Amino acid sequence: MAEAFNVVPKSVPTFYFIGVTTTKSSIMQIFPLWMEILGHPEMVIEGVDIRIHADPQDYRQAVAQIKYDPLSQGALVTTHKIDLYQASQDMFEYLDPYARTCGELSSISKLDGRLEGHAKDPITAGLSLDAILGPGYFGRTGGQVLCFGAGGSGVATALHLINKPDPADRPERFVFVNRSQWRLDNARAMVASHPTDIAFEYVSNQDPGVNDRIMAGMPPASVVINATGMGKDTPGSPVTWEGLFPPHSIAWEFNYRGELDFMHQALAQRESRQVRVEDGWVYFVHGWTQVVAQVLHVELTPELFARLERAAATMRK
Ligand SMILES: NC(=O)c1ccc[n+]([C@@H]2O[C@H](COP(=O)([O-])OP(=O)(O)OC[C@H]3O[C@@H](n4cnc5c(N)ncnc54)[C@H](OP(=O)(O)O)[C@@H]3O)[C@@H](O)[C@H]2O)c1
Structure with a gap:
């Protein structure tokens, strides 16, 4: 019919x-x-x-x-x-x-x-990330990427980094954390279809306390992304108020409107841990x-x- x-x-x-x-x-x-x-x-x-x-x-x-x-x-x-x-x-x-x-x-x-x-996200997430990081960021700092959310925009960000020709523009490690397993499988399939020297990890989790521990294990200058929609589409944040951002890290909230809890958590550590905070306006x-x-x-x-x-x-x- x-x-x-x-x-x-x-x-x-x-x-x-x-x-x-x-x-x-x-x-x-x-x-x-x-x-x-x-x-x-x-x-x-x-x-x-x-x-x-x-x-x-x-x-x-x-x-x-x-x-x-x-x-x-x-x-x-x-x-x-x-x-x-x-x-x-x-x-x-x-x-x-x-x-x-x-x-x-x-x-x-x-x-x-x-x-x-x-x-368009591999282009637009990429243009935005490039504007935030500038050239050679990962080579210069040794930072890695922790991305909460393995949906459309998180996967697009990963693809943009995979496609970077200069090794200094690629992180050594990229950790995806996502609630559902199937989104992680989707991200894994995208990564598997591209040759890359970035070490990808996939964690299925929605417990903010566990996310705090994962974040604490990231090296200084890492880029911590909230691509979950939490703080706009749904309430809360993927991490707790006790969670510590890596020193000199960049906290990138993909949204620019809403409660933006994750962004406010990062702003609270701007001085104490030298966290740079970016929102989703660009x-x-x-x-x-x-x-x-x-x-x-x-x-x-x-x-x-x-x-x-x-x-x-x-x-x-
Ligand atoms: N500034 C901008 O212009 C701009 C551009 C792109 C995206 N964004 C924003 O970024 C957010 C993500 O966009 P998207 O297109 O990537 O959405 P999406 O495809 O729905 O992805 C969101 C992902 O986050 C996961 N997630 C949700 N809550 C979680 C939690 N508590 N812990 C771990 N993972 C969780 C979801 O997993 P499940 O599969 O379990 O639901 C889903 O895979 C949206 O709020 C969007 O508005 C903004």
Whole structure:
């Protein structure tokens, strides 16, 4: 029996934001400014809130709206990148190599009647990490990476580091900690399909006390990432308030809004342990500009990115 979708015909060009709490995002204020700059003031943004690990049919419905409605132009997908890919990959006429390698997608667009899916995170997580670390960070410091969360963005970060040609830009060791085992298996499969000298470890855990001990075992100057969504999508933090960040480490919270408990825990150790704290704002701007450029088919030159970044900064909450 043919699948039944509830496709709503739009009266204006519509760009979707598929996430969890979309209306709270700064993009709702930034998007109209960007559309003015890009010469598409008629384009509107619409949030699609889907609960975490939703029914596959919910993801297929969101994709069908874009695939079958002519004025639905595309979407940025956050949080659901892997789940949406798994539920709906057969609905796409084209999936880019990163989407197939990482088993996720963050951009849905249309070209010449084809529905296209791209995984932008290996590019956008990478651009953000490079901006935070600068060249040669790992060679210079001997730091390693501890990544809480082996979802779409965590895996993309790992792929970016695997692909670094200069050994000084690659950590010796990268530890993934994730609640479910299947996400770790997914990360392991991605790593196994690439030659790499980075020693990857996979820990299935959701006990913050255990995470504290893992964090305590990381060398100085390590990069500790919160890619779990805790502190925004769900309450709390992967570590406790007693957890000690490595001296001179970089704590990178992938989000820029929400309670951001992990970020506040790291900020409390800024002086005592010389922790540098980064949030997800730069990642947000790179992520959105890449997908908007893909959906609108515009070339994202450094000059255009700088204009969009400046406009976004005026709306930062
Ligand atoms: N600033 C930005 O623009 C930007 C860009 C990308 C991502 N992000 C944010 O980063 C977060 C992650 O994004 P994503 O796309 O990677 O999401 P995702 O694919 O859902 O990944 C999150 C991962 O974290 C794991 N996790 C959740 N709670 C955990 C816990 N207590 N302990 C260990 N692991 C836990 C989940 O495991 P299970 O399989 O057990 O659920 C899941 O594998 C989201 O909040 C997203 O908004 C922000």
